[in-house]
Amino acid sequence: MLDRYQVKATFFEIGRNIEKHPEIVKMIVARGEELANHSYSYKSLLPSRSRRNII
Incomplete structure (x- = not known):
């Protein structure tokens, strides 16, 4: 999608995943x-049950 519209993005990454x-x-x-x-x-910080209620 980014290539299609020639848009650059900022990716906020978690160090453990990096x-x-x-x-x-890379x-x-x-x-x-x-x-x-x-x-x-x-x-x-939210219990798993609370997440379902947010959406």
Whole structure:
């Protein structure tokens, strides 16, 4: 979709996921997209039941 409309994006990545999938980070950077830090790990502050009620 980004290529179709010639749009660049910013990807907020979680450090733990970057370590697991460095190839994705390399692809993001090679495409000229922006990479931003979301944190090293992320834990939702909402209980799983509450998430269903948000949508």
